[in-house]
Amino acid sequence: MTFTVVAASYRHRERQRSAPYRTVMAGVTFGGVAVFLGFVGILTMFGQREVIAETLSLAHLTIAMSAFFAGLWVTHASSRTGLAARVAQGLGAGTVAGALIALLALSIHLFKLRRVFIALKKDLLDILTFEQSIGAAVAVLVIGGALCGLLGAALYLMPRKLRRPLVVGLTWAFFVGLFQELIQLMLQYEFLMKFRELFFTWDGLKPQGALIVFAAAAVTAAAWQAYRPRYDSFRENATPGQARMLLGFKILIGLVLIIGFPAFAGNFIGQVLMLVGLYVLMGMGLNLELGLAGLLDLGFVAFFAVGAYTTALLTSNADIAIANMSFWQALPIAVVLSVVIGVLFGIPVLKVRGDYLAVATLGLGEIVRVLVLSDFAAPVLGGAQGVLGIPRPSIGGFEFNDPVDLFYITLVASAVAAYFAWRLENSRLGRAWTAIRDDEDVAQALGINLVNVKLLAYGLGAGFAGVAGAIFAVMLASIFPHSFQLLISINVLALLIVGGMGSLPGVVVGAAALIGLPELLREFGEYRFLFYGLVIVVMMRLKAEGLWPSAARRRERMLEEESRAAIEAELRGGASR
Amino acid sequence: MAVLEADNLHVFYGNIHALRGLSLEVGKDEIVTLIGANGAGKTTTLNTISSILAPAEGEVRFEGDALTDVPPHDVVGRGIVQVPEGRRIFGRLTVGENLRMGAFLRTGKREVRQSEEHVLTMFPVLRERIRQVAGTLSGGEQQMLAMARGLMSKPRVLLLDEPSMGLAPMLVETIFEAVLAIRNEGVPVLLVEQNAFMALQIADRGYVVETGEIVLEGPGRELLENDEVKRAYLG
Ligand SMILES: Nc1ncnc2c1ncn2[C@@H]1O[C@H](COP(=O)(O)OP(=O)(O)OP(=O)(O)O)[C@@H](O)[C@H]1O
Numbered sequence: 153m154t155f156t157v158v159a160a161s162y163r164h165r166e167r168q169r170s171a172p173y174r175t176v177m178a179g180v181t182f183g184g185v186a187v188f189l190g191f192v193g194i195l196t197m198f199g200q201r202e203v204i205a206e207t208l209s210l211a212h213l214t215i216a217m218s219a220f221f222a223g224l225w226v227t228h229a230s231s232r233t234g235l236a237a238r239v240a241q242g243l244g245a246g247t248v249a250g251a252l253i254a255l256l257a258l259s260i261h262l263f264k265l266r267r268v269f270i271a272l273k274k275d276l277l278d279i280l281t282f283e284q285s286i287g288a289a290v291a292v293l294v295i296g297g298a299l300c301g302l303l304g305a306a307l308y309l310m311p312r313k314l315r316r317p318l319v320v321g322l323t324w325a326f327f328v329g330l331f332q333e334l335i336q337l338m339l340q341y342e343f344l345m346k347f348r349e350l351f352f353t354w355d356g357l358k359p360q361g362a363l364i365v366f367a368a369a370a371v372t373a374a375a376w377q378a379y380r381p382r383y384d385s386f387r388e389n390a391t392p393g394q395a396r397m398l399l400g401f402k403i404l405i406g407l408v409l410i411i412g413f414p415a416f417a418g419n420f421i422g423q424v425l426m427l428v429g430l431y432v433l434m435g436m437g438l439n440l441e442l443g444l445a446g447l448l449d450l451g452f453v454a455f456f457a458v459g460a461y462t463t464a465l466l467t468s469n470a471d472i473a474i475a476n477m478s479f480w481q482a483l484p485i486a487v488v489l490s491v492v493i494g495v496l497f498g499i500p501v502l503k504v505r506g507d508y509l510a511v512a513t514l515g516l517g518e519i520v521r522v523l524v525l526s527d528f529a530a531p532v533l534g535g536a537q538g539v540l541g542i543p544r545p546s547i548g549g550f551e552f553n554d555p556v557d558l559f560y561i562t563l564v565a566s567a568v569a570a571y572f573a574w575r576l577e578n579s580r581l582g583r584a585w586t587a588i589r590d591d592e593d594v595a596q597a598l599g600i601n602l603v604n605v606k607l608l609a610y611g612l613g614a615g616f617a618g619v620a621g622a623i624f625a626v627m628l629a630s631i632f633p634h635s636f637q638l639l640i641s642i643n644v645l646a647l648l649i650v651g652g653m654g655s656l657p658g659v660v661v662g663a664a665a666l667i668g669l670p671e672l673l674r675e676f677g678e679y680r681f682l683f684y685g686l687v688i689v690v691m692m693r694l695k696a697e698g699l700w701p702s703a704a705r706r707r708e709r710m711l712e713e714e715s716r717a718a719i720e721a722e723l724r725g726g727a728s729r
Numbered sequence: 730m731a732v733l734e735a736d737n738l739h740v741f742y743g744n745i746h747a748l749r750g751l752s753l754e755v756g757k758d759e760i761v762t763l764i765g766a767n768g769a770g771k772t773t774t775l776n777t778i779s780s781i782l783a784p785a786e787g788e789v790r791f792e793g794d795a796l797t798d799v800p801p802h803d804v805v806g807r808g809i810v811q812v813p814e815g816r817r818i819f820g821r822l823t824v825g826e827n828l829r830m831g832a833f834l835r836t837g838k839r840e841v842r843q844s845e846e847h848v849l850t851m852f853p854v855l856r857e858r859i860r861q862v863a864g865t866l867s868g869g870e871q872q873m874l875a876m877a878r879g880l881m882s883k884p885r886v887l888l889l890d891e892p893s894m895g896l897a898p899m900l901v902e903t904i905f906e907a908v909l910a911i912r913n914e915g916v917p918v919l920l921v922e923q924n925a926f927m928a929l930q931i932a933d934r935g936y937v938v939e940t941g942e943i944v945l946e947g948p949g950r951e952l953l954e955n956d957e958v959k960r961a962y963l964g
């Protein structure tokens with residue numbers, strides 16, 4: 153726990169920095185983010201996306217937000233200064249951020265920067281100047297920045313009762329605006345016409361729509377806040393019967409949402425949800441290997457490929473197919489074969505530990521991909537041409553053709569897999585995995601058979617990926633070697649890290665955040681991985697245990713926080729003495 | 730009659746000849762201590778008995794059966810339980826979870842509960858801290874937990890590797906009292922120690938190991954009086 157002490161004293165020192173230093177730093181940091189987004193071209197792209205139709209583009213919102221968060225952050229970091237000083241600091245930080253962006257506008261105006269930085273051209277200048285003269289723009293940016301910084305400080309300082317509804321309302325309005333196309337797509341039904349026109353034009357969210365969304369969300373949040381204590385006391389005093397009913401009710405709502413929503417929302421959303429589902433399946437598999445047993449595996453995509461190719465070869469009507477089974481007959485075979493491959497995969501790396509394991513599994517995964525692509529295996533696996541003509545699954549006369557139909561298959565598979573994973577986690581085997589994760593030698597000294605336990609981790613983990621692969625094959629109706637890149641392994645690993653290692657709900661949250669969100673924001677295409685990397689770095693700085701940490705991690709974190717608080721109290725006491 | 734016998738063990742790490750024909754015995758109801766300088770081969774001996782290392786020559790016998798080719802987890806299954814040196818507890822699990830890990834090979838729920846009750850009576854500090862995350866225990870508490878966890882496997886012979894390392898004299902005494910209690914319950918103990926004075930006081934018999942060989946053996950009291958031992962280990 154010495155680590156905690158170091159971290160806490162470091163924080164303590166940070167707080168000791170002078171107020172002007174903090175103010176300028178906050179402005180430079182957040183303004184710098186906006187400037188950076190300008191340099192790489194993201195701001196220009198944001199300019200084309202309107203959060204509120206013909207009123208507010210995402211680019212302008214980003215600029216305003218950089219000043220806003222500079223003000224908010226500096227207010228947060230100066231918790232021990234007076235009220236007036238904090239407001240002044242907020243104002244200052246916002247001004248600095250605005251000035252930095254104004255400087256960018258000025259530089260683009262004065263110099264031909266686009267020769268080096270191709271994103272710094274007229275479109276960006278138009279955004280930064282609001283299509284006004286450069287002098288007016290600089291004034292607007294600096295003064296606007298100051299105002300936004302002030303608002304940030306105000307938001308932080310206002311009473312919680314007011315802040316919560318405001319934040320909730322704004323967040324909702326923002327997301328409805330951002331995803332307006334998707335939402336409009338869902339409101340295609342004739343009887344919803346009037347409703348849709350209230351909020352949206354064809355181009356985006358109307359200002360009045362934004363206002364309504366904001367008001368509705370804010371009022372709901374305020375009402376919930378007022379009602380919350382009563383609800384909490386009800387929950388605490390509930391009889392077991394009532395508690396069970398409450399839980400049942402929640403589960404019911406959840407079920408209705410997850411089952412009803414995709415059917416209502418249509419095929420695009422269905423497709424995205426299905427992809428999320430496939431990653432949830434793979435995430436649960438890798439979670440057994442890495443989260444529970446602590447075996448890092450960068451070749452995980454190999455098992456996904458085994459599931460997909462087995463299903464393809466067993467069901468396809470192409471020439472190289474080896475059987476003409478239905479999906480339902482092929483699925484169990486695909487899973488069993490994945491498990492077998494998983495175990496075989498585990499054998500050569502049994503004695504490899506730590507960093508070396510990452511490299512060894514990376515190599516194994518690549519071997520599988522190269523093998524599939526090779527001329528040597530081409531007569532069996534189809535080589536670069538892949539396997540075509542994989543039929544869709546069907547039950548009775550019903551054929552699962554649409555993405556939404558296939559989503560339901562994924563959903564059922566995920567639910568079954570989740571149950572299985574949950575049982576495993578709490579089984580003897582699960583405990584053995586936890587033991588080898590923490591200390592292999594001691595685990596052995598307690599009578600745990602390292603070989604069996606490790607191979608089972610690889611095998612069972614692979615089984616989950618096999619299910620995902622099988623569904624993936626019928627989803628695409630044809631598969632190619634290039635679908636099974638290292639990137640998939642890395643995605644699965646990243647979603648575990650973001651969601652929270654060793655936590656089942658974390659897998660779902662991680663998949664939704666890392667796979668679902670970018671999929672919904674497809675047009676951001678080429679910048680996807682930039683955001684991806686950014687999210688992971690920020691996560692590691694702020695919430696290293698993941699969005700939905702496992703119980704053990706949460707416990708650890710709590711302990712750390714407690715000791716940190718204790719240390720800070722101690723230091724503060726010492727300072728005032 | 731000896732419960733555990735090591736017979737003429739030769740162990741190599743690459744070309745380092747770590748054990749050179751080492752033999753020892755642990756009898757029923759005995760505390761046997763193995764003392765020696767750093768690097769003499771004490772841990773190596775325990776690891777060979779636990780089957781983690783395979784001897785190039787010689788064999789280990791437990792209740793008359795040779796343990797050659799028995800994998801380490803089966804050795805534990807037979808009742809030879811080692812508490813490794815350096816307080817290696819599962820730092821992220823709670824004290825209770827650590828104890829239950831110790832009972833990994835056992836099936837009877839009620840018996841496991843009884844064992845848990847038993848070790849918690851032996852180490853009352855652990856009962857107070859049953860829900861605490863083990864990594865936050867003090868060094869002495871961690872050592873007690875490591876021993877308690879070993880006992881949860883229901884050993885028929887217990888191998889302890891330097892349980893007193895780095896502990897204050899008070900705690901060393903607690904640990905050694907526990908060793909006596911374990912023996913009195915009928916579990917023989919093979920105790921590896923650097924703290925030769927304390928170890929020889931409670932041991933029924935002792936062995937002195939030097940560069941992989943036993944150079945001296947005898948009853949604990951006798952070794953305490955031995956001039957060579959006094960010079961080399963008791964200062
Ligand atoms: N894995 C290994 N590889 C190479 N040499 C080793 C290894 N483990 C131990 N040795 C060597 O074998 C010899 C005996 O080591 P061992 O760990 O048994 O000593 P020890 O008596 O337990 O010492 P200590 O009291 O310091 O724990 C030492 O010379 C050591 O350097």
Ligand SMILES: [Mg+2]
Nearest residue numbers: 771772773814
């Ligand atoms: Mg040693």
